[in-house]
Structure formats: structure tokens, C-alpha cells
Amino acid sequence: MTQRIPHVRRQPMGMLLHTIAVFLVGVRFAQDVYLRLTDFGGGKISIYIEPFTSEQASVDAVTRVRNIEAVIENDLEYSLYFDILADTAEFADADEGVILQAHETDGQLKTVLLDYASKEQIAVQEYHIGNELRATAHTISDDIIEQLTGEKGIASTKIVFSYRTSAGKELAMVDYDGYNFTRLTNNGRFNLFPAWAPDQNRILFSAHSWDRLNIYLFDLSKRDISIISSFRGLNFAPCWSPDGTKICLCLTKDGNAEIYLLDLKTEKLNRLTYNKAIDTSPAFSPNSREITFVSDRAGNPQIYVMDMHGGNVRRLTFHGNYNTSPAWSPRGDIIAYVSREPDNSQQVYVTDPYDFEPVRLTSKGNNEEPSFSPDGLHIVFSSNRSGTYELYTMNWDGSRLRKLSDGVTATAPDWSPISD
């Protein structure tokens, strides 16, 4: 399991030249750009970031561009596609690599990517430096990643979650690197299960009213909340189909928790599960054809997969007697979930959705609620390893743990899609 990154095929040579060629003719065939990324530590693109410069000599102007540089460096390192070199002398070992240069003139930052060996320009871009330096830096990072790898970067993505207050739980979001804490709700209720729409502009979530738990839709651009589902009992655990036309949700109106599919255009509601057991936590496969979910139909909670009409149900987990919280990788080839261990701790596992082979990723404290980054290379989850529940990210293989939240008790993270 630790030996492969799915859908990123090994290409023995010429990756960079190939990428450059694709870029120069101005047509990008994402599926034709391959990385030599076989494990972490080898096969990455070597990049040297020259200190960013400014036309103005003032300390402020220089600090500004150097701050942008620092954010970009962190983004590129985080992306797993790059080896950041401290000096051009390190290129001696690498037969290929790129240099990033940037110079600011009148609030415009011009970036240049150079092929180290040929000194040819690979890409030149100009950016307006506004007030939001971090956002500008993330945009530049994503462009660099796409220009050099053909893959969409995740530097501009966000993570939404619930955090505890004295009255209940409110929703907030942060940038993928933990900066820009932004409060979304402030109603003193329990606001739970936030789920990003594929357009990165809307969030589904559940909140209690006095006699039931409803599902609402938060429109971020309109700053508007509308009600989506308010049947008797519980309306919860919403998730979007990857094409954004349907939502999967959990309702208890028929006596116990069942999974339903709601078509947002026709408003037609289809019941998918018929079982006396609890059926909950639905999550779509990236091709929208299948749904993974939790059911205790076998006596205790286990992970199952069904097609989007509720048929062809198969059980996925067979080890442990308490497996919950499935999340399907956007690359399609792994499902992350949480398993209760014999010592009663809860740990994040990943498994192949067709050939069950679980691999444990966490070990310290309780680790719950995994959610994949849109490139499938990272996982955000909640953990109480520090004594209270906080958010962390790690690579898809469990390496490189980073703490995300700062000082708030946070749960239920959901990683946003990539905005277009």
C-alpha cells in the first residue's frame, strides 16, 4: 500500500521536457502528464526558489514579496510534487529541475519558471498583489503545480468544520494550511456535518431545532441559509454527488435511520436502504455510481458499499466490531474509515474499496472523521491526541502530520473541492 500512488504512473524519463512541450503548445492533456512519483522522497521535481525581489527598496515592499515567497514554498512542499532546494548547487545531483523567480513592479508580481538545465522559460505569469497576500500566494502555487505536473493544486482549498462553543457547536472554515479562521454560523445551536458542494460555494449542514434535526444549505456568496430537509425526526449526514445534482442524506422519518437520495432539480426523494438497522454516513464514489455507508445490520456498525439506486450492497470491513465514518478518495481507489481498536481507541484506516486490505494510518489518541483533499493525497481528521479534539492533516499514507486548528475544539472536518 505504501508503495503506490494511484493514477500517477511511473514514467522513467523525460517528464519535465514532456510537460514543457505540452505547455508550450498551449494544450494541456492532464492524463498525458505523468509524474515519476513512486514514493515520498524520490521522483519529485527539484525546484529552487530564488528570493523574491521588489522594484521598491523599502523594507515593507521586500517583506511583502518575501511573505508571498514563504507561503508558496510551504504550498509546494505540502503538495508532495516538489523537492525544495536550498541552493542551486544542489542541482548538481538532480539532472533536471526548475527555478522559480519573481519580481514585483507597481503591485504586479511577475513569476518566471526556468528549466534549470536549458535555462529556457517554461512559464511566465503576472499577478496583481491585493490585500490578501496569502490568497495571491496560493493562486500562484496552484498555477505552478498545474504548469509543472498537469495536476490541479490544492493550495486554494478550504476546510470547514464544527467547533465547540459554550452553547453548542458552530461552523467555521480555514484555509487548507490552517490560516484565515472564518466563522460561518452564530446561532447557539448544534451545527453539525458540514459538507462542501462541488462548486466550493455552498455548504450543507445539520442543525437542531427544538423537536428535530434539519438539513440546511449555506450559500457562501449570498451569505444566505435555506432549509433543505425538515422531516419529522432526524435529517442529517448530508453529502453531495460529485456532479452536484443530487444529495445523499439520512432521515429517521420512517422509524429508524435510512439513507435517501434527493434530486435537487426535481426534488424527488428516493429511499435507498430498507433495513431495521441504522444506516448512515453516506459518501459518494468519485464517479457518482456508488455510495459507501455505515450500517449495523450485522449486529454492529460496519462499512458497506451500494450502487446509487440502493442495489448490489456489499460489506467492506471484516476486521474489528466497530467501523464507521467512510470517506471515498477523489482518486477512487481507496476508502478511509475509522475503526475501534481492542484498546477502545479509534484509528483511521484506509482500504481498497474492491479488495479489502486495511492499512492503519494513526496510532496516538482517538482519530476520527477522515476527509480527503480533492487531489486525494492528503487526509484531514479530528484527533484528541492533545487532550481535546483538534484538526490535523496527514499524507494519504499516514506520514507528515500537521496540526490545523488553533485552540478550538473542532470536529467533523470536510475538505473543499478545488474551485474553478
Add this chain to the structure above:
Amino acid sequence: MNYIKKTIPLIIILVLFFGCPKRQTEPEVVEEIPVEEEIPFEEVQLPEPEPEPELPPFVLETVFFDFDKSDIRVDGAEILQRNAEMLQLYPYMSITLEGHCCEIGTAEYNLALGERRALATREYLIMLGISADRMSTISYGEEKPLDPLNLERNRRCEFVAR
């Protein structure tokens, strides 16, 4: 005015009779206070008002459950028996049954489990003769722990008057 003129001598007499001796006995009164027998604070009893309706205060006990279970335990059955008797004493009282869980497992699964506990409790009370339309259910899953350090205390169904 006549009235005031008549009462002035009376006031003077009263002052002469009671005003002077009182001033003399004042120190004695001050001494007497600590001499009075000390009644422990807990034993001081407030005068009871006439018990008009002979009803016990409306209190319903919380029912507890086993991990990942919603079956009413033997101790839960006894509690629900007492709760049912209480509800019969207050026939116009409606209640909300709140199902709760410990933090193990996902919030989603625990919401469903909490509702299952509330519904199991409701079924049991219906069996004991409590009308279904007096009871509504809600689940808070793992969101409102009673005691964050004691998981067993959080697997419960609470009763809230509405």
C-alpha cells in the same frame, strides 16, 4: 388639629413610661442574643404551606444504556416504572425524550443510536400506559455529554417537560 392637641399629652406619657426604661435595659438585650440556643442551620424549618394538591414534585429519572445498545435494562425498567407513575400523576404534562450517546463512534451513528434509545424508551412508556401523543423524541447523539470523563453516564435517555 384638635386630634393632635389631644394626643400630644398621651405621647408624652408614653415616652416617659417606655422611653426611659428601654434605654437602661438595652445592654442586657445585646447580651441575651448569643445566649439564645443555637439552632443548626439545616434544622431550621420553614413553615410549610398547606399542601393543597398532594403531589410529589414532577421529577423524571434518567435511564441509562449499555454501549451501542438501546435495550431497556432491568434497572432502566424500574426507573421507567416510577417515571410512568409520575406521568400518571400529572396527566396534562407532555415531555420530550432526549436520547444521548457516549463519544465513541461517529457523530452520525450516535445520532441514530440516540434516537433509537429515545424511541425504545418511548415504546416502553407506551407499554406502561402513557399516551404516545404526550411524548416527542429528539436525539443529541454525542453532542451533550453529561460527564465527559464517564462514558457510561452519557449513554442515556433524559426526560424534559415541555
